Amino acid sequence: MRACLVVSAWKREERIADGVLAAARWAIEEAVPVPVDRWRTAEWVSPDGGTALLAWSNEPVEEPFPEPILTSGDRAMTYCGYLGGKGDADLLLGAAALGDELDDIGGCFSVFRAGADGFEAATSVTRACPVYHAEAGGLRFAASRALLAHLAARAAATGLTRTAPAYDLMALQSMVRHGFLVSDETPFEGVRAVPNAAAFVARRGRAGAVVARPLPEQGTAPRGRKEARARVEPLAEALLAAVEPFRRHDRPMRLALSGGRDSRLIAAACHAAEVPFFGATHGLADSPDVVLAQRVAGALGVECRVTIDRQKSGAVLVRHPLRRAHALVRMCEGMNSAYEGVNRWAAYDPEPRSSGSGGERLRGGFLSDQGDLTRDGVHRRLKTIFLAQREFLSDDANAHAESHYNEWVARYERDGVDVLDKLHMFYKTGRWLAGSHTATLMNWAYYHPFLDNRVVRAALALPVEWRLSEEPVALVMRMLAPRLRDVPFDGKRWRFEHERARSLREWPGWRRRATPPSTGAAGFNWRKSYGPELAEVFREHILDGPPELFSIADRGAVERRLAEVPPRRPGQSWHLLSLSVLLSGAWREPEPDGLPDVAVPIPTP
Numbered sequence: 001m002r003a004c005l006v007v008s009a010w011k012r013e014e015r016i017a018d019g020v021l022a023a024a025r026w027a028i029e030e031a032v033p034v035p036v037d038r039w040r041t042a043e044w045v046s047p048d049g050g051t052a053l054l055a056w057s058n059e060p061v062e063e064p065f066p067e068p069i070l071t072s073g074d075r076a077m078t079y080c081g082y083l084g085g086k087g088d089a090d091l092l093l094g095a096a097a098l099g100d101e102l103d104d105i106g107g108c109f110s111v112f113r114a115g116a117d118g119f120e121a122a123t124s125v126t127r128a129c130p131v132y133h134a135e136a137g138g139l140r141f142a143a144s145r146a147l148l149a150h151l152a153a154r155a156a157a158t159g160l161t162r163t164a165p166a167y168d169l170m171a172l173q174s175m176v177r178h179g180f181l182v183s184d185e186t187p188f189e190g191v192r193a194v195p196n197a198a199a200f201v202a203r204r205g206r207a208g209a210v211v212a213r214p215l216p217e218q219g220t221a222p223r224g225r226k227e228a229r230a231r232v233e234p235l236a237e238a239l240l241a242a243v244e245p246f247r248r249h250d251r252p253m254r255l256a257l258s259g260g261r262d263s264r265l266i267a268a269a270c271h272a273a274e275v276p277f278f279g280a281t282h283g284l285a286d287s288p289d290v291v292l293a294q295r296v297a298g299a300l301g302v303e304c305r306v307t308i309d310r311q312k313s314g315a316v317l318v319r320h321p322l323r324r325a326h327a328l329v330r331m332c333e334g335m336n337s338a339y340e341g342v343n344r345w346a347a348y349d350p351e352p353r354s355s356g357s358g359g360e361r362l363r364g365g366f367l368s369d370q371g372d373l374t375r376d377g378v379h380r381r382l383k384t385i386f387l388a389q390r391e392f393l394s395d396d397a398n399a400h401a402e403s404h405y406n407e408w409v410a411r412y413e414r415d416g417v418d419v420l421d422k423l424h425m426f427y428k429t430g431r432w433l434a435g436s437h438t439a440t441l442m443n444w445a446y447y448h449p450f451l452d453n454r455v456v457r458a459a460l461a462l463p464v465e466w467r468l469s470e471e472p473v474a475l476v477m478r479m480l481a482p483r484l485r486d487v488p489f490d491g492k493r494w495r496f497e498h499e500r501a502r503s504l505r506e507w508p509g510w511r512r513r514a515t516p517p518s519t520g521a522a523g524f525n526w527r528k529s530y531g532p533e534l535a536e537v538f539r540e541h542i543l544d545g546p547p548e549l550f551s552i553a554d555r556g557a558v559e560r561r562l563a564e565v566p567p568r569r570p571g572q573s574w575h576l577l578s579l580s581v582l583l584s585g586a587w588r589e590p591e592p593d594g595l596p597d598v599a600v601p602i603p604t605p
Contacts, residue, residue, distance in 0.1 A: 015049035023155030179337025180432035259292035259490030262356025268481035332435030339574035358450030365424025545580030
């Protein structure tokens, strides 16, 4: 992975204080869980000392990995993630403004470009590679990690090289509800995320500004099968281009395969492009994910490697929740819940990897599980997104959430049901997925074709109601890998043929695509199915947590919820544990050792 911080003084005659740069060099240890001796570092400072770009990389010194900082003339640039083509970095270095070129290139990236006149820091359309910005002490900051921007800004404001984080407590209210942020706020005071398809621009002598770029306009729905196939061709072409970066490596790509749609479409694109890959899956031996992943790989003539989950006497062995929460908060900067798991640091492995993450964009985002598309139905969903579990939060937290809710209710009047697709892209992809995406980049050469800038723009150009039907995805998959047409999915059929085949001719194939019967392994989720042992861990570490936690959540409601075994809403136990670890500062200390793994019983069929 690459991490970076860019700083520029507001006034033309001012220089960046040495203490601020020293704070940034120290802050990388706090901001990213990579051992300090594994970083390659690079710095660029403008001749007048008023702008600086600092970059760190733990990637190997070999192709296809770039140097931490690229330069041309009086400009310096770095990017996180990856660019779609070999000449894209030169194109961005030379562009008059970053926004002039960003929307036409592929890849999943954020770009930071500095010069004597200041800097620009830009996101792609998904912002899965985020940009965070702050201002303090006459300086403007942008960084790939929120904590990096925060600690450098704190140094500028206080004059201290090493400071503890200051938390924006009300920004964390949505963490209690959903386990991720549904705004551009961060856990840290004074730091915000740059929106999707936007740039934070800081020119010397001028106020910093967020400059947004337009999103694609949606076309009309196709009027027949022939037109439908023509309409999805740009999406198919973008997907084929999005798997090309795998060829930069000297070994096959490892694809995380499951029984679902999204990883299967990546497999289809690799198959059509003749990109070498193999499948990898994990789970219980008879789970649909494992069975169907092997079937997909077999149909395409590639290997599928299977890892069976650890079991002991009818139970799954899992890492102690406190260790899980510590690692999650450290990696995701308190912006994800320990309900989700992310990888810990390991020595960088240049094996190319991929998965189906981000495929919801092709299927309508939050619309994909929204049955009621009436005005009242969408308003209820907006309340769920922004105001769920009101009784569980403090009055101040609920008042803070109301402003976000009102903003999106007003936006619904303009954009209709498309707000549920955009909400998903802005916050589920742009905030929730960003944390796990960053974690994968820390250890591997990870590529996400569904987060590719051109793929997402091609998808957004299709009517959201049509994407909701899933017909565009089905058409693309059949174009790229016809032999997968009748391999069933785990869970549900294609939405457009959920009830019946669309014609008598398609009836035999429709029957072959029947979803496999559910098994005990299929429905088992140990994070939800915990009993007294895990419940006691949650009670201990949440109820004895820092008092700041209960300025966000109502203590009485938390006590009642944690007394439930089994819990009605187990996700909130994980969310609260994560916030307890964050606000206590425990994540800044070494991960607690000596905590045993926990056995969670597997239900019998």
